[in-house]
Amino acid sequence: MQYTITSSTKKIPIYFGNKSSENLKKYIGTIEFDKLIVITDTNVQGLRGKQLKNILSPLRSQFFTINPGEKYKTFETYQKLCDDILQFGISKKSLIIAFGGGVVGNIAGFVASTLMRGIKFIHIPTTIIAQADSTTGGKQAINSQYGKNLIGTFYEPEFILIDPQYLTTLPKREIRCGIAECIKHALCQDNDLLEKLENENFDIDFLQDIIQKTITLKINTIEKDRKEYNLGKVLVYGHTIGHALETLLKGEMNHGESISIGMC
Secondary structure: OEEEEEOOOOEEEEEEOOOHHHHHHHHHOOOOOOOEEEEEEHHHHHHHHHHHHHHHOOOOEEEEEEOOOHHHOOHHHHHHHHHHHHHHOOOOOOEEEEEEOHHHHHHHHHHHHHHHHOOEEEEEEOOHHHHHHHOOOOEEEEEEOOEEEEEEEEOOOOOEEEOHHHHHHOOHHHHHHHHHHHHHHHHHHOHHHHHHHOOOOOOHHHHHHHHHHHHHHHHHHHOOOOOOOOHHHHHHOOHHHHHHHHHHHOOOOOHHHHHHHHOO
16 A cells, blocks of 8 residues: 655655565665665664565665664764764765664654755654654654754655554554554544544554554645644644653653643
8 A cells, every 4th residue: 555745845655554564675676876774773673673684685784773762862872873874984875764663763864864965765664653653744853951852854755664564563562652643643633533542452453554544644734734833733732741751751751651641
């Protein structure tokens, strides 16, 4: 299944479906690049790194890993990534793959948007939050001591590949936190989705269905108000208090838990 987001500069395909990652090489084949960089975290690297390398083979890819978690979405992590990638050697034609959850997607997207004033990148999200919400919309950012996501850009990927198979290794806490973002959209935009979400269900088919519905709602919103001046404010429902909690608690409460309180 394929969706398309229309931005002010280009159309961004979203390739969606179980085991869609098996077609990754075909999708990458539509992009001209010289070197392939994968940015991920140590958790995803351990669980899925070898699998991604096998899918990409015989393409040569260089992996760069960061520590997992919101507390590492910092300028220091960003600067080290940039230095390591530049030391490895890239050009304006290089391609970055953001392979992980929301933190990885944010940092990798910000790195891509700033290295050499912008190089191409793609999103392969591996959590519900990233699949349903954070990779769609072009927002890339890191945190500051003054708050969350205060340093960032709007920068679009070449495409987004969403494969629900990556959700099978998520702990229940992460699944619940991802569903919180879907609840945000349901409360603001879709009563039918809200009723569906009232029954807790961790089945992969259920998760695939609610992610698909949430993506559709978000695409409809960002195409009308990408920078959240009016209609797009529904996308940050619960986030003012939620981001404050995340910052004050320094990662003890994660994003989904924080915005759940923010929505109350």
